[in-house]
Amino acid sequence: MITYTVEVYSDGTEKWFKNSKLHRENGPAIVYPYGPEEYYHFGKLHRENGPAIIYPDGTEAYFQNGKRLSKEEVMNPKHTISIDGKTIEISHESFIALKETLK
Numbered sequence: 001m002i003t004y005t006v007e008v009y010s011d012g013t014e015k016w017f018k019n020s021k022l023h024r025e026n027g028p029a030i031v032y033p034y035g036p037e038e039y040y041h042f043g044k045l046h047r048e049n050g051p052a053i054i055y056p057d058g059t060e061a062y063f064q065n066g067k068r069l070s071k072e073e074v075m076n077p078k079h080t081i082s083i084d085g086k087t088i089e090i091s092h093e094s095f096i097a098l099k100e101t102l103k
Contacts, residue, residue, distance in 0.1 A: 018042070028054075041065075050074070 012033035016024040021043035028037035044066035051060030
């Protein structure tokens with residue numbers, strides 16, 4: 001079980017913390033009542049499978065480990081692997097399928 005500290009401010013803003021760092025599994029760590037939602041992972045803007053910031057007008061910003069990335073980099077990551085001295089780049093889907101075959 002994950003234990004969080006949640007601060008709720010008078011304006012309705014919610015901030016979720018784990019070990020004193022902004023963090024929340026399966027949801028935004030900061031929720032503003034009429035503003036953006038922000039996803040954090042141990043104190044850094046981060047989201048694996050979507051935007052780390054979602055603005056009320058639908059604008060999105062993508063981050064992983066605090067680094068701003070393009071939507072393409074987050075949603076369609078590439079993986080580099082080496083086989084027999086050759087380095088190739090494969091899609092994320094192919095990488096996951098390859099990992100499954102190696103289990």
